[in-house]
Amino acid sequence: MSSERPPALLAALAIVGVAFFILPLAGLLARAPWQSALGELTTPEALTALRLSFVISLAATALALLLGVPLAWIYARVPFRGRDLIRALTTLPMILPPVVGGVALLFAFGRRGLFGQALDAIGIRLPFTTFGAILAATFVAMPLLVLTVEAGLRSMDRRYEDAARTLGAGRWIVFRRVTLPLIAPSVFAGAVLCWARALGEFGATITFAGNLPGTTQTLPLAVYIALETRPEVAIMLSVVLLAVSLAILVAMRDRYLRAF
Amino acid sequence: MLRAQIAVRLGTLDLDVAIDVAAGEIVAVLGPNGAGKTTFLRALSGLVPLDAGRVTLDEVVFDDVSTGIHLAPERRPIGVVFQDYLLFPHLSALENVAFGLRARGASTKNARAAAESWLDRLDLGPYKEARPRALSGGQAQRVALARALATEPRLLLLDEPLAALDASARGAVRRDLRRHLASFDGIRIVITHDPLEAVALADRLVILESGRVVQTGSPAEVTRRPRSRYVADLVGVNLFRGIATAGHVALRGGAAIQSADGVDGEVFATVHPRAVALHRARPEGSPRNVWRGHASALDFQGDRVRVGIEGEMPIVAEVTPAAVRELDLAEGGEVWVSVKATEISVYPA
Incomplete structure (x- = not known):
């Protein structure tokens, strides 16, 4: 690749752009209490939030895989009336303010919600439970997985599936033994993006599942609460989230670009 | 005996052909690009539905549009060697060959054993565990042939079996292919745009142009009496x-x-x-x-x-x-x- 000298104006604006992202990170790192870092991170509240965040984000990713891969397959392979509309509806949480998603979940599955009363009658309560937090995270994060997997399905060479069928494989075996292995990179990329989004989830979770330590208080919620009372804990939790996110982005950069 | 009457409209292609192939015969379907050769093969495989027509292999009805019969590809006793071979990239040569047997219900152990003997038979013994990307073009073609033959089909279809190879490798692979085709006793249909390949491999040529059969006969008959500009140009x-x-x-x-x-x-x-x-x-x-x-x-x-x-x-x-x-x-x-x-x-x- 040949390097090109950029026009001065472009270079200057690009530098401002980089600074805009770097400076807040620098502020965070500069204020981090590095001497007492381990102490701040190993407080019971912090450890609980950390553990809960991983449980909820991984469970949300598993749920998104279970429901999202079939959905992506339908979108990529089955043309039906209204497909574009349905796809838009299931993608909406990506651009919707998460708080709005949380409110919508509350009025659907809350105790006084459209379906919540029926669920309540059979003894299922979702709001303000860990499972509710998992649903909130899945709601906002699954569209990333669906879009990534759908792109993978659309770009794969479908003639491999034809070859499998002439060898005697029915549709399910074709999916399990040919399609799925061939789109594995896309599924993996989608799952990582989904997990990262679920890990950072805040708005829908606090609205639908509340902020109960040990039950629904995930890392981002703990950061928000700690900022008022113990800023050094908030900073260290933020640094942890930052490190995890950066690691994901660096590891994913090729796949991320390829999927979109 | 294969009896195929196939009518398919697909985009600008209007395919309408009737071909009978006797047991044990090797037929080459020869034609220019866009003549409908691959669509013909896909229709025989059941991968493309017919608009009209009927396909039977011995007593098995593959397709009969008038009575609404369409046998799914996985239920046809066929083997297909695809253009570019389409070996599953995530499976070893052995697993590729065993795939059809596994899909048809054989146990892992039996499928592997049968696949091994097919690979040995096609001189691929040392490459059992190799991934397709590690194989040369000629080796990949033999793995594809082994994969297609492992399920013991009664109809073997080959789509441009030599097109993916370097010109330098083509001659040797063609001679090998000819030998391996001769050892299979079912019906063999080779799709190709290369007259040399058609003449080298087949007993009978079917010339397909713009979705129609314009001529059929032995290579000698076809070259002696061309019935279309395409064949005349091929023969010169x-x-x-x-x-x-x-x-x-x-x-x-x-x-x-x-x-x-x-x-x-x-x-x-x-x-x-x-x-x-x-x-x-x-x-x-x-x-x-x-x-x-x-x-x-x-x-x-x-x-x-x-x-x-x-x-x-x-x-x-x-x-x-x-x-x-x-x-x-x-x-x-x-x-x-x-x-x-x-x-x-x-x-x-």
């Missing part, structure tokens, strides 16, 4: 069509030629380029067919030159470079053309 002869009356052939386009063959009615006439003589002035003597034209293209091929002649009767002549110099031939230059009546082969259209 001049092809004309017209109406013959006692040796006088009135061609489409107004010109006429004299032939020594006594066929009447709608005919094809062929002239080999070597039989076309060129002169600077109107020739004297016996040739019955003499006309004037312009040299439109000079194509130097080693010790021969193919000269395209335009005029009332366009034709291609093949002469020596020395003749080109003697005739002072240049593109656009005037030239007289003569062909002996005995050099014109005429046969019914």
Whole structure:
């Protein structure tokens, strides 16, 4: 690749752009209490939030895989009336303010919600439970997985599936033994993006599942609460989230670009 | 016995063919790109639904549009070697060959054992655990053949089996393929655009052009009596069509030629380029067919030159470079053309 000298104006604006992202990170790192870092991170509240965040984000990713891969397959392979509309509806949480998603979940599955009363009658309560937090995270994060997997399905060479069928494989075996292995990179990329989004989830979770330590208080919620009372804990939790996110982005950069 | 009547409309392609293939026969379906060859193969495989027609293999009905029968691809006793082979990239050569047996219900152990013996039979013993990307083109083709044969199909379909190979490897792989095809006793259909491949591999040629069968016969019959411009170009002869009356052939386009063959009615006439003589002035003597034209293209091929002649009767002549110099031939230059009546082969259209 040949390097090109950029026009001065472009270079200057690009530098401002980089600074805009770097400076807040620098502020965070500069204020981090590095001497007492381990102490701040190993407080019971912090450890609980950390553990809960991983449980909820991984469970949300598993749920998104279970429901999202079939959905992506339908979108990529089955043309039906209204497909574009349905796809838009299931993608909406990506651009919707998460708080709005949380409110919508509350009025659907809350105790006084459209379906919540029926669920309540059979003894299922979702709001303000860990499972509710998992649903909130899945709601906002699954569209990333669906879009990534759908792109993978659309770009794969479908003639491999034809070859499998002439060898005697029915549709399910074709999916399990040919399609799925061939789109594995896309599924993996989608799952990582989904997990990262679920890990950072805040708005829908606090609205639908509340902020109960040990039950629904995930890392981002703990950061928000700690900022008022113990800023050094908030900073260290933020640094942890930052490190995890950066690691994901660096590891994913090729796949991320390829999927979109 | 395969009986296939297949009508498929797909985009701009209008495929409508009827082909019968006897047990044990090797047929090559030869045609230019876009003729519908691959669609024909996909229709036989069940991967493309028919718009009309009926396909049966012995007593098994694959398709019958009139009664709504369509046997799914996975339920047809067929083996397909696809263009580019389409070996599953995430599986080893052995797992690729075992795939069909596993899909048809064999245990892992039995499928692996059968796959191993197929790989050994095709001289692929050392490559059992190799991934497809580590195989050469010729090896990949043999794995694809083993994969297709492992399920013991009664109909083997091969789509451009040599097209993915380097020209340097093609000859050896073609000889191998010929040997392996000979050891399989079911019906074999090879789809190809390469006449050499078709002639080398098949007992019978089916020429497919624009979705229609234009000619079928042994390689010798087809090359001796081309029935389309495509086949004539493949064989390298001049092809004309017209109406013959006692040796006088009135061609489409107004010109006429004299032939020594006594066929009447709608005919094809062929002239080999070597039989076309060129002169600077109107020739004297016996040739019955003499006309004037312009040299439109000079194509130097080693010790021969193919000269395209335009005029009332366009034709291609093949002469020596020395003749080109003697005739002072240049593109656009005037030239007289003569062909002996005995050099014109005429046969019914």
